[in-house]
Amino acid sequence: MSVDAKLLPCPFCGATPHRGLGKVWHDSLHGDRHQDHVIKCPHLCVTMTGSAEGVAERWNTRTPHPALPSETVAEAAEIDRLNSALTEAANQISNLSSQLGQAEGRLYASELVGVVEGWKDRAEKAEADNQRLRDALRECEAEIDRYIWQEYPLDHPVHERYRQRDFIANPARAALTQP
Incomplete structure (x- = not known):
């Protein structure tokens, strides 16, 4: 899934999620710098971090929001x-x-x-x-x-x-x- 993939709404409140970058951290074994990508609900219902492609894919493949009864x-x-x-x-x-x-x-x-x-x-x-x-x-x-x-x-x-x-x-x- 691409970095610019369209994100589904928050599964809890239906709000449009925000994308951003997380903290920079260093790999203690190799000394490499890494920065996670973050997708979070603006109402703080849920936050996901990871690689740019991985976090977008996880966000969009979570359990679907149930239809209104x-x-x-x-x-x-x-x-x-x-x-x-x-x-x-x-x-x-x-x-x-x-x-x-x-x-x-x-x-x-x-x-x-x-x-x-x-x-x-x-x-x-x-x-x-x-x-x-x-x-x-x-x-x-x-x-x-x-x-x-x-x-x-x-x-x-x-x-x-x-x-x-x-x-x-x-x-x-x-x-x-x-x-």
């Missing part, structure tokens, strides 16, 4: 559905919060005039709907977090990094932090 595709579709539901719930919470703010403002004005009953009922209903939607968001947040743990179960640093990234990007968590 159909259940993973189904889980991705479920995540998309949950994300859509979360976005809709966040929008409803925002609308209800706005309505609650309007209702509270009107309630104050109504109390001054003596017309309170209808607005209090509406404010309580909006508050109850707001609480119900926040509870639903908390359930969605927990369900997405469980999925993330299933997707990246190992204690490998790359999995930990991906878990942290996905926990932060959880749309339910972001919606719950909004007032």
